[in-house]
Amino acid sequence: MTETGETELVRRWRDLLACYSTVSCALDRTLQEAHGIGMSEFEVLDRLVDASCEKSRMHDLADAMYLSQSALSRTVARLERDGLLERSMCADDRRAIFVKLTAAGRERHEGARKTQRAVLAEHFTATPAPV
Amino acid sequence: MTETGETELVRRWRDLLACYSTVSCALDRTLQEAHGIGMSEFEVLDRLVDASCEKSRMHDLADAMYLSQSALSRTVARLERDGLLERSMCADDRRAIFVKLTAAGRERHEGARKTQRAVLAEHFTATPAPV
């Protein structure tokens, strides 16, 4: 049984907070500057590319992300406004919404992914392994 | 040289995101319910207690936290409104603002800290060491 001391506990939390703040801030800023999309937007595009079919239901997307249902709804709305994805009806279940990348979306993701990897590499190699 | 592969990099990032989201969400929710303060508010109180004198300048506080200057300003305003701390002038530099815990603030922190430790313990023992 590892007696996780209180001090140790707080140290872990502060490390986590520091690490997350630094990386997410850098990621958000860089993606915004270089590609005009935020972190949440990128994550959505990324999940869509991960899903081989690149056509997912909102609900499935939400499950895979750390974003509330409403936040996802709006993020997808922004992406649609920018022409990076399309929403379409689902014939089987007319409540559900299918989300599909457009060519522009795929292209944008392509570039943004390179940027993301670069930022991650920069920040994670400095901290070999979060103790 | 540890060749940090791309996949590994992304995995690390998603783990970080997942961990942070889970813990910060639980922390925020629990603190709010049990003590009526959010995570940022707690962190400010915590830093003030950490500083032995419990009387810090805004600027020093900001340095120790992952919060923008404006966000800190407003967080402190909320804490003052709730009577948990007091702002006071600094004689030496009349631009600077001193922030000092009140008795109520110290008491609130006391309780909140217990809650925080409990939540941290719960979430960090489950994940012995973020790989």
Next chain:
DNA sequence: AGAAGTTACATGCACATGCATCAGATGTCC
């Protein structure tokens, strides 16, 4: 079939945050 419950997504609202900016106080250089 019809009523009640559940699910999927959108939206009104309150609120916290970051950016840019403002006002006041200090510091610096002539």
Next chain:
DNA sequence: GGACATCTGATGCATGTGCATGTAACTTCT
């Protein structure tokens, strides 16, 4: 001393988020 740059903290504004709720579409139960 006076002009200009710098610093400290507050605030207007735009934006993203979560919660609660609304609407429409299934599902279940009788």
